[in-house]
Every structure is written in C-alpha cells, then in structure tokens.
Amino acid sequence: MSSTIRSGRDLDQLAELEEERRFLLRSLRDLEKEHDAGDVDDADYETLKDGYTSRAADVLRQIEAGQRKLAPKQPRRWSRTIAVVAAVALGSAGIGIALAQAWGERGANQEITGFTPGDDVRAVLASARAALNDGNFPAANELFFRVVESEQERGVDNPEALAYYGWTLALGTRDNLDAASSAQQLELALLALDRAIDMDETYADPYCFIAIIESSFRDDPVRALPFVEDCESRNPPADMADLIGAFADEIRADAAAADS
Numbered sequence: 395m396s397s398t399i400r401s402g403r404d405l406d407q408l409a410e411l412e413e414e415r416r417f418l419l420r421s422l423r424d425l426e427k428e429h430d431a432g433d434v435d436d437a438d439y440e441t442l443k444d445g446y447t448s449r450a451a452d453v454l455r456q457i458e459a460g461q462r463k464l465a466p467k468q469p470r471r472w473s474r475t476i477a478v479v480a481a482v483a484l485g486s487a488g489i490g491i492a493l494a495q496a497w498g499e500r501g502a503n504q505e506i507t508g509f510t511p512g513d514d515v516r517a518v519l520a521s522a523r524a525a526l527n528d529g530n531f532p533a534a535n536e537l538f539f540r541v542v543e544s545e546q547e548r549g550v551d552n553p554e555a556l557a558y559y560g561w562t563l564a565l566g567t568r569d570n571l572d573a574a575s576s577a578q579q580l581e582l583a584l585l586a587l588d589r590a591i592d593m594d595e596t597y598a599d600p601y602c603f604i605a606i607i608e609s610s611f612r613d614d615p616v617r618a619l620p621f622v623e624d625c626e627s628r629n630p631p632a633d634m635a636d637l638i639g640a641f642a643d644e645i646r647a648d649a650a651a652a653d654s
Contacts, residue, residue, distance in 0.1 A: 418450040447585050515544050535562035553593040557600040560586030601625035615648035
C-alpha cells in the first residue's frame with residue numbers, strides 16, 4: 395500500500411475523530427443544560443457525564459496519536475522541556491506542581507482512597523506522580539487516566555486520580571500551538587476537575603487546579619477567585635498553605651483590578 399493511500403486513510407480517520415470530539419463536547423454541554431433544567435435526574439446525569447468525558451478523552455488521545463503519525467515531531471528537546479517546567483514553576487501555575495509533589499509525599503506512606511495494599515493500580519499512580527514531577531505531562535496524563543478507567547470498572551470513586559488526570563490534561567496544552575485544540579483540551583480538563591469535586595467536595599486540589607486554569611491559562615481572575623477561596627477553605631496540605639495564600643491574594647488583586 396502506498397504512503398499516499400495510507401496518509402489519505404489516516405486523514406479520513408482524523409476527520410471522523412474530530413467530528414466525534416465535537417459531537418461529544420456538544421453532548422456534554424447539552425447534558426449540562428438538560429440537567430440544570432431538571433430534564434435529566436442526577437443518577438442519569440452522572441452516568442452520562444462520566445461516559446461522555448471518558449470517551450472524549452479517549453478520542454482526544456487518538457487524534458493526537460494520528461497527528462503525530464502524519465507529521466512526526468522532531469526528537470524531544472529536553473532543554474526546552476526543562477525550560478517549560480521551570481517557567482510553569484516560577485509562575486502561579488507552579489502551585490499545581492507543588493501540590494502534586496505534596497500529594498506524592500503524603501501518598502508514599504498512606505493509603506490512597508479506594509485502594510487496597512495489593513492493587514497494581516498503586517504502582518501506576520506512583521509512576522504517574524513520578525512522570526508529573528519530572529515534567530513528562532503526556533505520560534503522567536496517560537497513567538492517571540489508566541487509574542481512572544480501572545477504578546471506574548471496579549465502581550470506585552477516586553477523586554485524586556481524576557483531579558490529576560484533569561490537571562495533566564491542562565498542563566499538556568502548554569506545548570499545543572493549536573488554539574482551538576488547546577481550548578477543547580482545557581474544557582475536558584475542567585470537566586474532569588468538576589467531576590473530582592462531585593466525588594469529594596472536601597478535597598482541596600481540584601479547586602486549586604481550576605483556579606490556576608482560569609487565572610493563568612484563561613487569564614480570567616474573576617472566574618478563578620471563588621475556586622481559589624474554596625481551595626483555601628478546604629485545608630490544603632500544611633506546607634502548601636503559604637503558597638496557596640499568596641496565590642489567592644494575587645488572584646484577589648487581579649480580580650479587583652478587572653472589576654474596577
């Protein structure tokens with residue numbers, strides 16, 4: 395089979411996947427509206443939302459894999475990756491990296507929600523945290539998603555894994571030069587974080603991540619403000635309190651300036 399024919403088929407498949415992604419995102423928006431209007435009960439809403447979100451994330455990965463196949467990228471430049479991670483860490487988004495490290499430390503000697511000591515999924519989580527802390531966001535995202543899927547199959551809620559799946563999905567947009575694709579990826583990230591909050595409203599991390607996305611990724615401190623205040627009020631790790639407080643003060647100042 396010629397490379398031209400293969401490329402043509404690959405393009406057709408990508409077009410179908412893009413259409414499916416648009417359909418799934420429209421379906422999620424329509425589902426939210428129907429739920430808000432009382433046309434869909436809570437149980438059906440959660441089931442449908444989980445299904446649409448999981449499928450949309452899978453389609454997104456297939457699209458990215460297809461794009462790499464059609465136009466292979468140059469070998470990874472580790473110096474550039476390190477520079478990106480350093481830039482993130484120096485900015486307000488660095489709080490997410492720090493939270494992940496804190497989560498990794500408290501997870502090293504504690505059981506993770508829903509897990510038993512013999513579960514292989516704990517090893518996957520350890521690898522996901524290591525990849526995130528090393529700045530390998532795509533690998534971390536894939537590993538967190540594997541945990542989310544595994545837990546869903548067992549009927550277990552795991553807000554930690556889902557929150558960090560959403561966060562790494564957001565971090566992945568930093569290297570995405572396609573504005574439309576990045577916007578859709580951020581939308582999926584926010585859906586995952588919203589679902590993590592639904593699973594455990596007392597868990598601080600997803601509130602912080604949403605605040606970071608709204609303020610640092612979308613440049614909207616007004617939308618970020620209630621989420622960072624929710625994060626502050628939910629007892630984040632003690633060693634993170636000062637950093638989160640400074641981040642919250644920055645958002646309050648930016649939100650006040652935007653409203654003035």
